[in-house]
Amino acid sequence: MLNRKTAEQLGVHSGDRVTIKTLSKNPKQIATLVDTIESGIRHDHISVSSEIKKILSLRENQTIDVSFSVPPISVSYIKKKLMGEKLTSIEIRQIIEDIVSNTLSEPEVAVFISGMYKNGMVFEETVALVNAILYSGETLGLKNKFVVDKHCIGGIAGNRTTPIVVAICAANGLIMPKTSSRAITSAAGTADCIETIAPVEFSMEKLKKIVKKAGACLTWGGALGMVPADSIIIKVEKMLKLDPEAQLLASIMSKKLAASSKYILIDIPYGNGAKVTKSRGLRLKKKFEKLGMHFKVKVKCVLTRTDEPIGNGVGPALEMIDVMKVLNNKKESPKDLEDKSVYLAGLILEMTGKIKKGKGAKLARETLASGAAWKKFGEIIKAQKGKTKDPTVGKYTHDVCAPKSGKIKTIDNKQINYLARVAGCPLDKKSGVYLHHHVNDKVKNCDVLLTIYAESKPRLEEALKYYESTHPIKI
Amino acid sequence: MLNRKTAEQLGVHSGDRVTIKTLSKNPKQIATLVDTIESGIRHDHISVSSEIKKILSLRENQTIDVSFSVPPISVSYIKKKLMGEKLTSIEIRQIIEDIVSNTLSEPEVAVFISGMYKNGMVFEETVALVNAILYSGETLGLKNKFVVDKHCIGGIAGNRTTPIVVAICAANGLIMPKTSSRAITSAAGTADCIETIAPVEFSMEKLKKIVKKAGACLTWGGALGMVPADSIIIKVEKMLKLDPEAQLLASIMSKKLAASSKYILIDIPYGNGAKVTKSRGLRLKKKFEKLGMHFKVKVKCVLTRTDEPIGNGVGPALEMIDVMKVLNNKKESPKDLEDKSVYLAGLILEMTGKIKKGKGAKLARETLASGAAWKKFGEIIKAQKGKTKDPTVGKYTHDVCAPKSGKIKTIDNKQINYLARVAGCPLDKKSGVYLHHHVNDKVKNCDVLLTIYAESKPRLEEALKYYESTHPIKI
Numbered sequence: 011m012l013n014r015k016t017a018e019q020l021g022v023h024s025g026d027r028v029t030i031k032t033l034s035k036n037p038k039q040i041a042t043l044v045d046t047i048e049s050g051i052r053h054d055h056i057s058v059s060s061e062i063k064k065i066l067s068l069r070e071n072q073t074i075d076v077s078f079s080v081p082p083i084s085v086s087y088i089k090k091k092l093m094g095e096k097l098t099s100i101e102i103r104q105i106i107e108d109i110v111s112n113t114l115s116e117p118e119v120a121v122f123i124s125g126m127y128k129n130g131m132v133f134e135e136t137v138a139l140v141n142a143i144l145y146s147g148e149t150l151g152l153k154n155k156f157v158v159d160k161h162c163i164g165g166i167a168g169n170r171t172t173p174i175v176v177a178i179c180a181a182n183g184l185i186m187p188k189t190s191s192r193a194i195t196s197a198a199g200t201a202d203c204i205e206t207i208a209p210v211e212f213s214m215e216k217l218k219k220i221v222k223k224a225g226a227c228l229t230w231g232g233a234l235g236m237v238p239a240d241s242i243i244i245k246v247e248k249m250l251k252l253d254p255e256a257q258l259l260a261s262i263m264s265k266k267l268a269a270s271s272k273y274i275l276i277d278i279p280y281g282n283g284a285k286v287t288k289s290r291g292l293r294l295k296k297k298f299e300k301l302g303m304h305f306k307v308k309v310k311c312v313l314t315r316t317d318e319p320i321g322n323g324v325g326p327a328l329e330m331i332d333v334m335k336v337l338n339n340k341k342e343s344p345k346d347l348e349d350k351s352v353y354l355a356g357l358i359l360e361m362t363g364k365i366k367k368g369k370g371a372k373l374a375r376e377t378l379a380s381g382a383a384w385k386k387f388g389e390i391i392k393a394q395k396g397k398t399k400d401p402t403v404g405k406y407t408h409d410v411c412a413p414k415s416g417k418i419k420t421i422d423n424k425q426i427n428y429l430a431r432v433a434g435c436p437l438d439k440k441s442g443v444y445l446h447h448h449v450n451d452k453v454k455n456c457d458v459l460l461t462i463y464a465e466s467k468p469r470l471e472e473a474l475k476y477y478e479s480t481h482p483i484k485i
Numbered sequence: 486m487l488n489r490k491t492a493e494q495l496g497v498h499s500g501d502r503v504t505i506k507t508l509s510k511n512p513k514q515i516a517t518l519v520d521t522i523e524s525g526i527r528h529d530h531i532s533v534s535s536e537i538k539k540i541l542s543l544r545e546n547q548t549i550d551v552s553f554s555v556p557p558i559s560v561s562y563i564k565k566k567l568m569g570e571k572l573t574s575i576e577i578r579q580i581i582e583d584i585v586s587n588t589l590s591e592p593e594v595a596v597f598i599s600g601m602y603k604n605g606m607v608f609e610e611t612v613a614l615v616n617a618i619l620y621s622g623e624t625l626g627l628k629n630k631f632v633v634d635k636h637c638i639g640g641i642a643g644n645r646t647t648p649i650v651v652a653i654c655a656a657n658g659l660i661m662p663k664t665s666s667r668a669i670t671s672a673a674g675t676a677d678c679i680e681t682i683a684p685v686e687f688s689m690e691k692l693k694k695i696v697k698k699a700g701a702c703l704t705w706g707g708a709l710g711m712v713p714a715d716s717i718i719i720k721v722e723k724m725l726k727l728d729p730e731a732q733l734l735a736s737i738m739s740k741k742l743a744a745s746s747k748y749i750l751i752d753i754p755y756g757n758g759a760k761v762t763k764s765r766g767l768r769l770k771k772k773f774e775k776l777g778m779h780f781k782v783k784v785k786c787v788l789t790r791t792d793e794p795i796g797n798g799v800g801p802a803l804e805m806i807d808v809m810k811v812l813n814n815k816k817e818s819p820k821d822l823e824d825k826s827v828y829l830a831g832l833i834l835e836m837t838g839k840i841k842k843g844k845g846a847k848l849a850r851e852t853l854a855s856g857a858a859w860k861k862f863g864e865i866i867k868a869q870k871g872k873t874k875d876p877t878v879g880k881y882t883h884d885v886c887a888p889k890s891g892k893i894k895t896i897d898n899k900q901i902n903y904l905a906r907v908a909g910c911p912l913d914k915k916s917g918v919y920l921h922h923h924v925n926d927k928v929k930n931c932d933v934l935l936t937i938y939a940e941s942k943p944r945l946e947e948a949l950k951y952y953e954s955t956h957p958i959k960i
Binding site: 023025077078081085089092093094115116117118119120121123124125127128246249250251252432437466468469472 | 560567598
């Protein structure tokens with residue numbers, strides 16, 4: 011970005027592609043797009059993004075060379091993919107490099123996503139994409155052979171098993187450097203939830219210290235610079251609501267490999283309102299397991315049937331409260347969330363050989379009941395300089411009551427998710443939805459079905475309006 | 486756009502979709518995306534784009550209603566097209582409406598372009614696209630049956646026949662309300678050239694007055710709000726360097742229909758360095774003529790073989806100087822440009838029946854020689870409040886000399902075009918390239934081959950560097 015006057019003198023226009031080059035002995039260089047502004051930048055100065063600053067190792071006021079450049083060759087590879095051709099690993103590597111260096115614009119990334127979405131990618135391309143995304147960023151570099159990870163492809167409101175699974179596994183001596191994402195299309199991501207009680211943004215060095223101290227962490231992956239290409243692609247995918255399978259596979263695999271994982275459990279929920287159908291889930295399972303073989307890590311996928319939200323809270327703070335109830339063995343804790351977490355943690359314990367097959371769930375349940383998981387969770391949160399205290403919730407609330415007596419037939423997962431988003435999730439952390447009942451519960455006329463929480467009155471009103479236009483709970 | 490503090494109080498986040506609604510009896514409404522800024526907008530105020538202001542007929546400080554809204558249905562139509570399905574005319578109309586109202590983001594438009602590019606559109610879809618783009622804006626509404634137009638699909642450097650053709654046709658009593666585009670990927674568009682001697686941005690009312698007075702105009706189409714959807718799509722196409730055929734057809738046809746044209750001549754240059762091959766040109770010809778039949782206007786396409794730039798100047802000011810030399814019968818005027826203009830103008834005169842077949846070119850040549858075309862051109866420019874005086878050219882110049890004696894074998898059209906762009910075209914109007922020789926000319930060692938004009942030293946240096954790395958003229 012540069013001052014409009016400097017730009018005029020240089021003859022540079024907004025949108026021009028330029029190459030920025032350091033003047034050192036071994037010059038580094040990068041291509042990017044120019045933006046001009048009226049004021050705020052001094053004459054003969056340029057301002058660069060933090061990504062570029064990092065890549066070129068720039069200091070403030072460092073002298074650099076800026077020259078015009080031609081469109082990158084990766085534009086033609088993107089076109090090739092759109093037209094249905096197979097890309098080589100070199101071509102994929104170049105696209106990812108140009109995405110990370112900001113050489114490709116968001117609309118160009120949108121065409122790449124369109125091409126992957128329309129034409130798919132064969133196994134070799136997916137492997138190349140994993141490698142390209144992986145090498146675009148930093149890796150954790152842990153040598154321990156008991157490094158484990160779990161992942162959920164998402165889509166189920168309130169399904170916050172991760173902190174519970176991490177606490178159980180770490181309490182049993184497994185190393186679990188869990189980096190999570192923020193919400194993309196859902197009401198909350200694990201990172202959004204943890205952030206209601208502890209910081210989640212750490213440098214790679216800090217993260218290593220936390221894992222060394224507590225045996226695990228619950229942090230945001232985006233702050234680490236681990237897979238920067240992935241973050242940019244996901245940002246555009248989110249705008250487009252397109253989620254190509256190859257990118258889904260590569261995004262998850264590259265993050266797990268960057269975190270040094272040796273055992274990876276992937277939860278694929280299917281059913282009404284889930285992201286995928288059973289058959290697509292089975293296809294994903296096959297592909298994940300094949301990728302695991304290729305990269306020499308143990309990958310296990312479980313398909314979990316889910317037709318309604320899991321847990322009671324939907325939204326960062328409300329989900330965190332649920333999670334802590336389960337970990338702390340509170341009587342009113344959501345049993346469905348506890349059962350699913352115990353099931354997943356048990357599978358990881360079995361995968362690593364810490365306990366023999368068929369006994370994992372029992373060990374996981376004991377780890378919860380004994381308070382060992384709660385203790386471990388406290389250690390992790392303390393290492394991240396947080397506190398295991400219930401977060402506050404939105405001050406604007408509205409109880410939605412049952413319009414008649416009867417049995418709850420369905421709770422639409424997608425609509426509950428979107429309801430929480432209209433209420434302000436994921437940015438307004440205290441906002442969300444609390445479900446007082448689940449499917450098959452009997453309710454009386456005027457019983458409270460759910461409570462909406464918001465941080466502003468207009469958001470609350472919008473959420474209520476959305477509820478009334480959809481009625482996600484059928485009695 | 487709104488103040489960050491107002492946004493926080495309302496619970497609105499950057500990127501949220503909102504509906505803006507007027508409070509009048511017959512409320513108008515539009516959906517758009519929110520942006521928040523630190524300062525510059527007062528509390529409880531919003532700032533909207535001029536497009537939205539126009540669509541909702543807003544005044545400053547008018548009170549309006551802003552509410553959250555869900556993603557538009559057109560997102561799913563765009564996805565449908567990407568997956569290769571045929572769109573209905575209602576779906577196409579909705580996409581175009583949402584593009585114009587800024588409800589769809591640039592990356593979403595990029596996916597629509599990708600879908601059209603990958604899968605093409607059948608005739609019915611193209612017709613629907615023409616109608617949708619046409620109805621998205623205003624039309625000129627001229628009733629005269631001798632309204633004519635010409636169009637060139639572009640790609641040939643220096644090929645500035647339009648002002649000459651317009652002057653010849655108007656001098657013979659045809660009505661030619663010519664609205665042109667600015668350069669997309671070339672060094673100059675007709676609007677960029679005319680702007681070096683006269684204003685080109687007029688309201689629809691002003692434009693009608695100019696046409697009434699002079700019988701023709703030479704203005705920029707973008708200022709009229711005639712086909713706003715087209716402008717937005719072209720902006721994104723330009724970023725992507727993707728040019729889907731259906732959009733090319735619809736873009737041209739909708740503009741001609743909006744300008745009330747009854748006779749349309751389309752110039753399709755093909756050959757080395759042209760935009761299209763002969764076979765693709767013939768395909769385009771067929772499709773244009775079929776669209777003409779559908780919309781009940783006479784469309785004629787001519788394929789013109791072109792292997793090198795036409796005229797001597799490449800760039801807004803330099804091309805305008807060429808055009809005026811031809812119109813003013815100057816001895817040193819570029820004959821190739823004159824010949825092509827006479828050919829095209831002759832065809833239009835024949836199409837309308839102003840003269841019988843085979844005699845058009847003769848009449849066109851006479852109109853030039855008699856000074857009638859020059860006089861008409863002067864009237865048009867005067868009506869637009871301009872002056873027929875040679876524009877100034879860039880003060881930084883460099884003569885490129887022949888490295889040896891011999892005959893010029895080829896002049897690479899694309900590279901000359903790009904050379905002019907590196908020199909600053911189209912934004913720096915005085916910049917560009919002047920060709921002192923054409924293909925088959927004999928040159929001596931050290932004869933000047935071309936002169937580069939720029940408005941800044943770095944641009945001149947970059948252009949020279951580009952010239953040296955490509956050598957677009959082969960001896």
